[in-house]
Amino acid sequence: MEGEINNFIVVWIIVFASLCYCHTIGKFIPKGTTRLFAILPIICLFLYLPLNLTTIHLGATTAFFIAWLGNFKLLLFAFGKPPLSSNRPISLPLFILFSTLPIKVQESDLLSHSPKSLAKNMICLSDSDQVTNKGFGTGENRTEDQKSLNTQIKAFPSHQTTKKSNKSPLNYATKIMIVAVLVQVYKYKDHIHPKIILVLYCFHIYFMLELVLAMMAALARALARLELEPQFDEPYLSTSLQDFWGKRWNLMVTSILRPTVYDPVRSISARLIGRKWAPLPAVLATFIVSGVMHELIFYYTGRLKPTWEVSCFFLIHGVCLAAEIGIKKALKGQFKVPAVVSGPAALAFVVVTGLWLFFPPVLRFNADVMAKRETAAFVEFLKDVFGRVPRFGSFNLISS
Known part of the structure; x- marks a missing residue:
């Protein structure tokens, strides 16, 4: 089990590094065939990585997350489609989060947040594009903020019927x-x-x-x-x-x-x-x-x-x-x-x-x-790990 956990850690380090590469090229390579060819080696790598894991709990889960869902999301990203693409760049942490986990943002949550909150949580804006309190008023500034909000909502569509995801x-x-x-x-x-x-x-x-x-x-x-x-x-x-x-x-x-x-x-x-x-x-x-x-x-x-x-x-x-x-x-x-x-x-x-x-x-x-x-x-692995941790009682704190 220890060897499997070590392989699991290495696999996911490679996954994170690969997604950093994908996030970076998304800034410089336009959507379409060119970006697809740039991402294709990562897609092939994500198909190979699960072969280094042999357990159901770690191997099958990793395969589902990266070889299937992750790769399909990267294919959409190559052509500029959600959930990894929007009109404004998504921050690297959220890019990795949306790429590797089976999650989808609820539209009702987007609607319930102010544009400022959305900009803070979802979109990494440049200093010149950041929304400030001063911009939330009336007239042109408010119109531009609403356009930004609508753009973000379109970038993260939901199911036709939005339902509460938190069960009791x-x-x-x-x-x-x-x-x-x-x-x-x-x-x-x-x-x-x-x-x-x-x-x-x-x-x-x-x-x-x-x-x-x-x-x-x-x-x-x-x-x-x-x-x-x-x-x-x-x-x-x-x-x-x-x-x-x-x-x-x-x-x-x-x-x-x-x-x-x-x-x-x-x-x-x-x-x-x-x-x-x-x-x-x-x-x-x-x-x-x-x-x-x-x-x-x-x-x-x-x-x-x-x-x-x-x-x-x-x-x-x-x-x-x-x-x-x-x-x-x-x-x-x-x-x-x-x-x-x-x-x-x-x-x-x-x-x-x-x-x-x-x-x-x-x-x-x-x-x-x-x-x-x-x-x-x-x-048994956990018992072995915690068994190696020294306890205070095992030390002779008072010399004879």
Whole structure:
């Protein structure tokens, strides 16, 4: 474990240095193909770095943060798009924060802050551009300040529906307790039907993802003093596949795939098949890319040859979601399945296809065994570290 932690530190030092380079070239190289070629070596480096880590907790998390989300954000940055680009340069600390953590600023938070507060927290202005108290009045100065605020808001768009990201402590405490109970249940998995264990894994992955991402968001919130979009919105309350994937499940990934895959494909499709049906191939392309990226994350974690089952899982969901959207467009809202029926049906479809295609690769590299072994090794590592710390009682303070 000590060697893994050392590698983890080295990897993230390289990540921070690379992002400093990206932030710097953003000042001198205009957006477009030239900036893309300048950033391309960093994108390749971010794909390589997770190979130096072998644990689930450190390796898989790092792979998700930099090889997937970080790289997609850098691709957007190459073409001058948010969240790493705006009309005014973002400070280096926030550039690194937005690049490496799965976070997204809430629009309501931007609206609730004054332009002066936004300039202080989000945008690094030059001395000549800094907003002063004197500038907040009426007339031309106020107009310019409002324009600056609008520019910043456009640079950090949010989901269509902004929701409060801070859930109650009881909500998180309950989920932590559930995870603790699941860990204890796994001790008796030899006496439990394998299908039931797989269902428990579904809940475990959801709760762990939400808790880990919530911790990352809390860190970012403390550092940047900004309200963030929620990463999950109680997906078990979904009323359809569209509601599940678009508004409730892993919203950070959704917000990254939309500008990098969905919007470009939709724009191209609109010229070929019209605006009405353009979302269908865009949805399908988005799920295909998501499936490939999940295969990559699974490879980083287990180092096993991809079987493409996970890609098939996302392909099936992409086809079904495209069909759902197409049927809704064809019916023009004249007929709706009651939520009490469509909700459980959508969740059942997700669980059944997950048990069929998503979880077999996870079990193939023994993710549960790896996680348990890593936790035990980390506890021993902490005992060893604290065991090396001298205690006052071990010193002979009074000479005989």
